[in-house]
Amino acid sequence: MENVNVFRAQEKRYKCPGDQVPDMSEVLDTKDPNSYGFDCLQAIQPDVFMYTKVPGLIILRNCVSPELQKHLLEEIMFGQLQDAKNKTNLSPFHKLPLVTDSIWRRYYNGKESDLVEGIPPTKPITVDRLIQKKLRWITLGEQYDWTEKVYPDPSLSPPFPKTLAKFVEDLVQKYTDFPNWKAEAAIVNFYSPGDTLSAHVDESEEDLTLPLISLSIGLDCIYLIGGSSRSEVPTALRLHSGDVVIMTGLSRQAFHAVPKILASTTPSYLLTENDKWNRWIQTKRINFNIRQVRNS
Numbered sequence: 265m266e267n268v269n270v271f272r273a274q275e276k277r278y279k280c281p282g283d284q285v286p287d288m289s290e291v292l293d294t295k296d297p298n299s300y301g302f303d304c305l306q307a308i309q310p311d312v313f314m315y316t317k318v319p320g321l322i323i324l325r326n327c328v329s330p331e332l333q334k335h336l337l338e339e340i341m342f343g344q345l346q347d348a349k350n351k352t353n354l355s356p357f358h359k360l361p362l363v364t365d366s367i368w369r370r371y372y373n374g375k376e377s378d379l380v381e382g383i384p385p386t387k388p389i390t391v392d393r394l395i396q397k398k399l400r401w402i403t404l405g406e407q408y409d410w411t412e413k414v415y416p417d418p419s420l421s422p423p424f425p426k427t428l429a430k431f432v433e434d435l436v437q438k439y440t441d442f443p444n445w446k447a448e449a450a451i452v453n454f455y456s457p458g459d460t461l462s463a464h465v466d467e468s469e470e471d472l473t474l475p476l477i478s479l480s481i482g483l484d485c486i487y488l489i490g491g492s493s494r495s496e497v498p499t500a501l502r503l504h505s506g507d508v509v510i511m512t513g514l515s516r517q518a519f520h521a522v523p524k525i526l527a528s529t530t531p532s533y534l535l536t537e538n539d540k541w542n543r544w545i546q547t548k549r550i551n552f553n554i555r556q557v558r559n560s
């Protein structure tokens with residue numbers, strides 16, 4: 265019988281309140297050749313590793329330039345977040361102002377204390393709290409329905425953002441056996457220290473052999489990846505801003521989780537002259553989780 269406690273024990277081990285740091289002695293860090301498990305990495309190029317314990321897991325260290333990282337963040341916050349076609353976790357609960365009056369623009373333009381109306385029974389809440397704490401995800405391209413666990417009719421979805429699509433499609437073409445892979449849907453996750461994502465497998469896409477791409481910006485995190493059941497002991501991997509993980513082969517259907525966001529690890533190149541921007545990005549990890557949905 266599946267012993268779900270094996271994975272759960274590792275989630276518990278790394279999960280700890282807000283700014284606290286867990287025991288890092290068994291965490292694999294691709295930036296640190298002395299770290300635990302580093303000998304299980306097979307470098308196929310400088311900065312490109314296969315992780316031999318989880319077949320099909322490819323780690324591209326520091327693969328997104330600082331300029332592209334900033335561009336992707338700006339595109340999300342100033343662009344996609346103000347477009348009602350992109351669903352967020354807030355959409356069902358709050359009457360979100362959109363277009364040039366979006367919650368991000370209000371926050372950025374000094375109106376962070378403004379109250380945003382809730383859809384009853386949700387109470388009004390400040391722009392600041394929505395941006396800093398409550399916003400947990402936004403979907404791009406094909407809009408995944410979290411309740412029904414399906415991707416609705418693709419003809420109704422907004423187009424997938426072009427720069428992001430081109431960047432990840434080139435990576436998939438270069439490093440996997442799927443040259444025609446297409447970025448069709450993304451879930452962009454926002455985490456603050458203390459936030460977690462529990463163990464799961466992503467299995468709503470039509471063809472579960474097609475790679476899944478995960479691109480991280482902002483704070484470091486501990487990412488757990490195991491095998492096809494929760495009874496397999498997962499590996500703890502430290503992910504940094506600019507890292508991309510490709511889950512292909514067996515790893516595509518492996519259980520994974522994010523039990524810890526590591527506070528105070530934002531790279532300085534993400535900071536700007538703007539205090540509002542800095543106050544936000546210094547407490548965030550943003551993960552772009554990108555899939556091909558349809559069987560081509």
Ligand SMILES: O=C(O)CCC(=O)C(=O)O
Nearest residue numbers: 451453466478522551553
């Ligand atoms: O934040 C991450 O690195 C993982 C996110 C994830 O697994 C998901 O969105 O399905």
Ligand SMILES: [Fe+2]
Nearest residue numbers: 464465466520
């Ligand atoms: Fe996932």
